[in-house]
Amino acid sequence: MLDLDPGGRILVVDDDPDVLTAARFALHPAFERIETLASPANLESAVSQEAFDALLLDMNFLSAARCGDEGLDWLRRVRQIDPTLSTVLMTAYGGVALAVEALKRGGTDFVLKPWQNEKLVATMSAAVALSRAKRDAAHLKLRAESLVTDSTIATGELIGSAPALRRVLELVRRAAPTDANVLILGESGTGKELTARAVHRRSGRAQEAFVSVDLGAIAESLFESELFGHKRGAFTGADRDRVGRIQAAHGGTLFLDEIANLPIHLQRKLLTVLERREVIPVGATQCVPVDIRLITATNRPLTELAREEIFRQDLLFRIKTVEIVLPPLRERKEDIPVLLEHFLALYSRKNHVTRRRLAPEALAVLEAYSWPGNIRELRHAVERATILASGERLEPQDFAFATAPLSGTAEQFDLDQLERLTISRALTRFGGNISLAADALGLTRPALYRRIAKHGL
Numbered sequence: 001m002l003d004l005d006p007g008g009r010i011l012v013v014d015d016d017p018d019v020l021t022a023a024r025f026a027l028h029p030a031f032e033r034i035e036t037l038a039s040p041a042n043l044e045s046a047v048s049q050e051a052f053d054a055l056l057l058d059m060n061f062l063s064a065a066r067c068g069d070e071g072l073d074w075l076r077r078v079r080q081i082d083p084t085l086s087t088v089l090m091t092a093y094g095g096v097a098l099a100v101e102a103l104k105r106g107g108t109d110f111v112l113k114p115w116q117n118e119k120l121v122a123t124m125s126a127a128v129a130l131s132r133a134k135r136d137a138a139h140l141k142l143r144a145e146s147l148v149t150d151s152t153i154a155t156g157e158l159i160g161s162a163p164a165l166r167r168v169l170e171l172v173r174r175a176a177p178t179d180a181n182v183l184i185l186g187e188s189g190t191g192k193e194l195t196a197r198a199v200h201r202r203s204g205r206a207q208e209a210f211v212s213v214d215l216g217a218i219a220e221s222l223f224e225s226e227l228f229g230h231k232r233g234a235f236t237g238a239d240r241d242r243v244g245r246i247q248a249a250h251g252g253t254l255f256l257d258e259i260a261n262l263p264i265h266l267q268r269k270l271l272t273v274l275e276r277r278e279v280i281p282v283g284a285t286q287c288v289p290v291d292i293r294l295i296t297a298t299n300r301p302l303t304e305l306a307r308e309e310i311f312r313q314d315l316l317f318r319i320k321t322v323e324i325v326l327p328p329l330r331e332r333k334e335d336i337p338v339l340l341e342h343f344l345a346l347y348s349r350k351n352h353v354t355r356r357r358l359a360p361e362a363l364a365v366l367e368a369y370s371w372p373g374n375i376r377e378l379r380h381a382v383e384r385a386t387i388l389a390s391g392e393r394l395e396p397q398d399f400a401f402a403t404a405p406l407s408g409t410a411e412q413f414d415l416d417q418l419e420r421l422t423i424s425r426a427l428t429r430f431g432g433n434i435s436l437a438a439d440a441l442g443l444t445r446p447a448l449y450r451r452i453a454k455h456g457l
Helices: 017-030 040-049 069-081 096-104 117-151 163-175 192-201 220-228 264-276 313-319 333-350 360-368 374-388 396-403 415-429 434-441 445-455
Strands: 009-013 033-037 054-058 086-091 109-112 182-185 210-214 253-257 293-298 322-325
Touching: 009 017, 009 040, 017 033, 017 054, 017 117, 033 040, 040 054, 040 069, 054 069, 054 117, 069 086, 069 096, 086 117, 096 109, 109 117, 163 192, 163 322, 182 192, 192 210, 192 253, 192 293, 220 264, 264 313, 333 360, 333 374, 360 396, 374 396, 415 434, 415 445, 434 445
Parallel strands: 009 033, 009 054, 054 086, 086 109, 182 293, 182 322, 210 253, 253 293
Antiparallel strands: none
16 A cells, blocks of 8 residues: 555646546545646646646647657746646656657656556545655745855854943843744844844754844835745746745744834734744745744834834734834943943954054044944944054044044045044934934935945944
8 A cells, every 4th residue: 555645735637528537536535636638728727826736737738749849839838837746747658769759848647548546546645745755845945045155154242241231131031932032122233133143042942043134224115025935926027936934944043134124014014924924925825834033223213103004003012022222322331331342253264454442532533423223333433443453552532533623624624534423423313213313414215224324333
């Protein structure tokens, strides 16, 4: 007796109703579902709309046709739609040459009519197993491609001992082992992704994927495809299937930065994913189960998210099971010396230069500076000084941006420097709120993000 998996969805295509009845009779006990078509006219539509595990396809449909060309042509069309679908070809007029040609064209196997029921079941079982193996391999490949950018991001620890940071670390310690959704609030550059990664590393999902998505850096037209994935042909330019970031995070953690940027209509879809634990890629009809732990972040205050026109309140309640508020660097200045030492060591190794020490005057200047770009700005300032400084110690002038006045003087007519100072002033004025700063500067959010990255803010 064959030890068969009772699953599997089979599509049988033949113009002889007796053959369809015989195939259904033979296959029904072994498989979950058997569908039949009396003509190949609707074959492409059926394969596009349903996730079949194997196809049993006749090779001749025209009256008196025996060459098998029709079957080979339909095999070609099916493979263009779904190259992972295993196709078993059948004919009453087969020979070795036709069977070999069918296999060369991508067929999985070849059976002759009339068949032995047990042999047909075994052949179709092997075809189902092959389809599933191909799809698993394709999914793993797409998931690996989706995760490749995340694998290149350096991980690190939250550094410091200021009371405000200790409160954050305690929340991380208590929330991490659970599967509770976490909302991280804080100004740009305060370490929201670092905090999310800390939660992930201390969770039961630590060995699985951490998928990070910056919603502030994605064009609105691409949001849905980026998050939910898409099927080939779903829209212009969709030349292959793509696993969305939600599906790529299956078993692990999904981090959505700048969650307030998610359009209202997609907020509803995200809520559905969280409630049903399944996602439907763009252009697909089948749901894909997902198991994720969601961490979100935003630099907007919670009072803004509480406005219905900005954010769905039912989604807000679901994502903020645990809230972690990160302090700006100006509220934890006692951590600046240890952060400086950490970055000095890091960037001297990275850039293969001698590690310099800070002059006391430079440390005083850096501790007095307001750091509108927070730790991100501090990190880039240290890297720049490490690369460009010429003395044995880092002096205040190596951090000229921190001592430069905000008014334009004759010696400051450097466009890059003026742009940097203007953006820093806007970020300080609006407490790191990207949306308000962008409005004040007359920029879009993505444009402001690009300039912040350009200037290391």
